[in-house]
Amino acid sequence: MTGSGQKAPSGWRIAVLGGGAWGTALALAMLRADHFVRLYARDPETVAAIDRGENPRYLPGIALQAGIVATSDIEAALDGADCVLAVAPAQSLRAMLTTAKGAMPNGVPLVLCAKGIERDTGALLSAIVDEILPENPVAALSGPSFATDVARGLPTAVVVAARNEGLAADLAARFSAQNLRCYSSDDLIGVEIGGALKNVFAIAAGAVTGAGLGASAQAAMVTRGFVELRRIGAAFGARPETLMGLSGLGDLLLTCSSAQSRNFAYGLALGQGKPLAGLRLAEGVPTAAIAARIATERKIDAPIITAVAAILDGTITIRQAVSALMTRPLKTESDV
Numbered sequence: 001m002t003g004s005g006q007k008a009p010s011g012w013r014i015a016v017l018g019g020g021a022w023g024t025a026l027a028l029a030m031l032r033a034d035h036f037v038r039l040y041a042r043d044p045e046t047v048a049a050i051d052r053g054e055n056p057r058y059l060p061g062i063a064l065q066a067g068i069v070a071t072s073d074i075e076a077a078l079d080g081a082d083c084v085l086a087v088a089p090a091q092s093l094r095a096m097l098t099t100a101k102g103a104m105p106n107g108v109p110l111v112l113c114a115k116g117i118e119r120d121t122g123a124l125l126s127a128i129v130d131e132i133l134p135e136n137p138v139a140a141l142s143g144p145s146f147a148t149d150v151a152r153g154l155p156t157a158v159v160v161a162a163r164n165e166g167l168a169a170d171l172a173a174r175f176s177a178q179n180l181r182c183y184s185s186d187d188l189i190g191v192e193i194g195g196a197l198k199n200v201f202a203i204a205a206g207a208v209t210g211a212g213l214g215a216s217a218q219a220a221m222v223t224r225g226f227v228e229l230r231r232i233g234a235a236f237g238a239r240p241e242t243l244m245g246l247s248g249l250g251d252l253l254l255t256c257s258s259a260q261s262r263n264f265a266y267g268l269a270l271g272q273g274k275p276l277a278g279l280r281l282a283e284g285v286p287t288a289a290i291a292a293r294i295a296t297e298r299k300i301d302a303p304i305i306t307a308v309a310a311i312l313d314g315t316i317t318i319r320q321a322v323s324a325l326m327t328r329p330l331k332t333e334s335d336v
């Protein structure tokens with residue numbers, strides 16, 4: 001919708017790169033916003049399944065309405081696109097964009113839909129786009145939005161951010177549809193940081209629940225985790241009010257309270273001492289490691305992130321982490 005409540009121009013050719021849960025859900029959302037959608041899935045079996053009307057591996061039980069053109073040929077997906085959504089996991093973004101590079105239409109917006117920080121380099125995903133596709137303006141779509149909810153057409157609000165406010169507003173208007181409300185922001189870094197770091201705290205929240213530490217511990221962890229998110233955000237230049245919004249507080253509320261979140265589910269298994277192999281994608285695992293490194297390098301106080309990273313790499317147990325967190329020197333709460 002435009003600011004005046006008018007429907008924004010439809011009929012864009014949108015290429016969705018990534019045939020997992022979120023790529024498939026966004027393809028449906030773009031179809032509902034009256035765009036032409038091509039969905040690139042690198043796995044031909046996923047393409048064949050989507051053609052039959054379902055993506056059983058990544059989004060089981062959701063009927064896909066006709067209209068999504070699925071392909072395992074990235075050039076065909078990108079040909080003539082007006083806009084590209086990048087929906088591979090954060091740690092695969094660089095590889096996917098490198099594959100896309102030769103076929104990427106010049107100057108069209110590239111919208112990041114993954115949530116994470118590159119583990120090996122500490123790069124925000126927008127920096128990877130700037131490096132590989134410098135001719136394409138970068139945007140990010142983030143906020144509390146489970147793929148199954150969006151695919152089912154349940155009411156959802158997200159934020160679309162770009163450095164250029166006009167681009168962000170245009171994309172938000174074009175992507176919005178009856179049950180998908182897109183706010184816009186010019187704080188690209190804030191929106192990226194909020195989406196990336198909430199996954200680390202979702203793992204922590206799952207672990208607190210799994211280890212039976214109680215609802216009070218859960219609330220304390222999420223609240224203090226949010227302080228760490230704001231500290232790291234500030235170090236990157238994110239605006240505090242962005243982190244109070246959908247990508248940040250909003251996504252923390254969702255994924256720290258629901259086992260529907262794969263990051264929460266990963267933490268839950270961790271807390272219960274159950275096997276982790278075979279669990280679905282948990283973006284918070286690599287992001288915890290790099291966020292802990294960033295915090296150390298930049299001297300940012302981030303004890304929960306550091307503890308999650310140490311638990312994940314097996315250096316400490318959950319019990320030891322809780323004990324260390326509870327015996328830190330006392331301080332004023334306003335010391336953000």
Ligand SMILES: NC(=O)C1=CN([C@@H]2O[C@H](COP(=O)(O)OP(=O)(O)OC[C@H]3O[C@@H](n4cnc5c(N)ncnc54)[C@H](O)[C@@H]3O)[C@@H](O)[C@H]2O)C=CC1
Nearest residue numbers: 019020021022023058088090092095096114115146147281
């Ligand atoms: N599932 C959800 O509810 C939401 C997911 N996200 C984010 O979206 C991103 C993707 O998540 P999902 O789609 O849910 O994961 P998924 O595990 O369901 O699917 C990942 C997809 O990426 C593909 N892929 C991996 N590496 C690739 C490469 N190099 N080139 C091309 N394709 C590649 C896989 O084949 C698979 O189809 C993550 O960063 C996640 O945090 C964001 C909001 C909601």
Ligand SMILES: O=C(CO)COP(=O)(O)O
Nearest residue numbers: 143144145146261262263
């Ligand atoms: O980011 C999400 C919802 O906003 C999805 O969370 P999970 O990746 O933890 O399932």
